[in-house]
Amino acid sequence: MKVSFQKQMFAVVTIFTLLCSMLFTYSSASAATNPALDVQGExxxxxxxxxxxxxxxxxxxxxxxxxxxxxxxxxxxxxxxxxxxxxxxxxxxxxxxxxxxxxxxxxxxxxxxxxxxxxxxxxxxxxxxxxxxxxxxxxxxxxxxxxxxxxxxxxxxxxxxxxxxxxxxxxxxxxxxxxxxxxxxxxxxxxxxxxxxxxxxxxxxxxxxxxxxxxxxxxxxxxxxxxxxxxxxxxxxxxxxxxxxxxxxxxxxxxxxxxxxxxxxxxxxxxxxxxxxxxxxxxxxxxxxxxxxxxxxxxxxxxxxxxxAKELYPKGYQLKDKKTAAVAKGKEKEVGIETAKAIQIAVPKGEKAPYKIGYQFDKKEVIAPIKKGTKVGYMTIASKDGSDPGFLSGKELKTELVTKENVEKANWFVLAMRGIGSFFSNLWAGAVDTVKGWF
The missing domain is CATH 3.40.710.10 (DD-peptidase/beta-lactamase superfamily)
Structure with missing residues (x-):
């Protein structure tokens, strides 16, 4: 029993020592990268x-x-x-x-x-x-x-x-x-x-x-x-x-x-x-x-x-799960989107990009015809640290999202067929919902 207790105490002390060491190292690193600058002036x-x-x-x-x-x-x-x-x-x-x-x-x-x-x-x-x-x-x-x-x-x-x-x-x-x-x-x-x-x-x-x-x-x-x-x-x-x-x-x-x-x-x-x-x-x-x-x-x-300074997002960057925008009245129903220019941001030396990104679209759909390079919204870049002072433009940095290719307008027949298909699709969905309500 005594031997087992001693082993347990040794393990606890060892873990505690390691944690203290890690916290000290983190604190030292933070102090090194974020010194309290004593800037004299108003x-x-x-x-x-x-x-x-x-x-x-x-x-x-x-x-x-x-x-x-x-x-x-x-x-x-x-x-x-x-x-x-x-x-x-x-x-x-x-x-x-x-x-x-x-x-x-x-x-x-x-x-x-x-x-x-x-x-x-x-x-x-x-x-x-x-x-x-x-x-x-x-x-x-x-x-x-x-x-x-x-x-x-x-x-x-x-x-x-x-x-x-x-x-x-x-x-x-x-x-x-x-x-x-x-x-x-x-x-x-x-x-x-x-x-x-x-x-x-x-x-x-x-x-x-x-x-x-x-x-x-x-x-x-x-x-x-x-x-x-x-x-x-x-x-x-x-x-x-x-x-x-x-x-x-x-x-x-x-x-x-x-x-x-x-x-x-x-x-x-x-x-x-x-x-x-x-x-x-x-x-x-x-x-x-x-x-x-x-x-x-x-x-x-x-x-x-x-x-x-690091180029974190090159020109033509695409977010993995948001590579397209919805298109209305086009031959294609989607169009590829990408950043219009490269984004360079200062990052603490030795650190990976501490940022999160998102998309803001001007409209739910882009209406065809569409030319390559048409602005559709913004990619937003913000620090993962809520206390970060952000950018001169605010907490988020915005860069334009543009279309990656041309999209021609669909002809009247295609648009008519889509309209009919949408009508019957909505009619069927309504009927299904009605039947479900009976049970």
Whole structure:
């Protein structure tokens, strides 16, 4: 009896020890892949750019002053206006009294503009994107909107379209309105300043570099002379000191936009690419010029060391038990469906995809005739972990489902026969149900 009891106790102790060891190992692994980052600042977020997967967040939805990071919206609208043919890069625009007055204040970030002078859209855009020139930004806003007040309406409409939720625009530049010499847009207060959440900044940055990747060609320029060879050339040094060759150079950084005012503190929306993975980091209201880059470095170090970008679902992916969609009025009653594009998502290094997928169809049936590539719905991708922060788009990431082949419309005779068959089938089913009711 004693020997048997000792064996049982030994087995219990052994199992308990193994369990403790496993729990300790799991806890250590979790701590290694999800460190409690001590990011100094009012708000911050880190996302993988391709999918918008959120890797870290701190007060992501708080609406806070963001200073010149506002100019990312102005940049987006300029690129869109060029794409739609409303303006051209080599087009010249005349400088208003308002834009001229603001441009002369060198206590603000500016390139002095001539009153009544003409500059190309490209020159003004570069001054805005590289040197954060405020007068140049106003000139672009007036060109596109007719006035800064009208441009604010365009900014609001674009923010809604992009899915931003926590923002307020009171000017095109990001300056506090009191710096606009009493010429702030009508309906706005002299004490107001633009506000956005860290998540909204990340959404805007993601869309800017996805929809207009050439924006980075300008954002990564470290030095350039404005109006070189002209009457008033100005040396423009990029305020993003994480760019290659600058003070806080970080491997892979090629954008995007700094900002600072007394109310906003020191802010930065940065992006860096290494290998197949691009990250976007936002920090808002840090306490010094250097701090915004130090905190961004923490985020980038964490992202690149802890995650890897994987193509989890290739273009043409089909869920095993849902490879088709129902077709109405077609020669075939079903059509093959697949994803329209490949999906790349950041995954913790060493882990398999921790995601579940599902389908959302636009309608129960697709009506023939159908062309290959017709959108029929979405494949949804969501984390299996309910506490996961998800994506910039929400808890789920959506990718379009499209038809895999053409489906012709069935002729009238086939449709008529199907109708007759359906009628008798329903009639028979009704009769069977009636008879069953008798017993």
């Amino acid at each position: 708000a911050a977020i880190l996302v993988e750019a391709s999918s918008g997967k959120i890797l870290y967040e701190k007060n992501p939805d708080a609406s806070l002053p963001i200073a010149s990071m506002t100019k990312m919206m102005t940049e987006y609208i300029v690129h869109e206006a060029v794409e739609k043919g409303k303006i051209k890069w080599n087009q010249k625009t005349q400088i208003s009294d308002y834009a001229h007055t603001i441009s002369q204040d060198r206590s603000l970030s500016n390139v002095p503009l001539e009153k009544g002078g003409s500059y190309t859209v490209k020159e003004l855009y570069e001054a805005m994107a590289i040197y954060s020139a405020n007068g140049a930004t106003i000139a672009l806003a007036e060109l596109i909107g007719g006035s800064e007040a009208n441009f604010l309406k365009i900014m609001d409409e674009k923010a809604k379209e992009l899915g931003m939720k926590n923002y307020k625009f009171v000017n095109a530049t990001g300056l506090t309105n009191k710096d606009l010499k009493g010429q702030q847009p009508p309906g706005t207060s002299p004490d107001e300043e633009n506000k956005m959440s860290a998540k909204d900044c990340a959404i805007l940055a993601q869309r800017l570099i996805t929809d207009y990747p050439d924006a980075l060609d300008t954002a990564k320029i470290t030095k350039k002379v404005f109006q070189e060879g002209g009457k008033y050339p100005v040396q423009m040094d990029n305020w993003n000191w994480m760019l290659k060759g600058l003070v806080y150079s970080y491997d892979g950084v090629d954008g995007l936009k700094t900002g600072s005012t007394p109310e906003a503190g020191y802010c930065f929306t940065g992006t860096a690419k290494r290998g197949d993975m691009r990250l976007i980091a936002v920090v808002i209201k840090t306490n010094s010029y250097k701090a915004r880059f130090d905190e961004t470095k923490k985020l980038f170090d964490y992202g690149f060391s802890s995650f890897e």
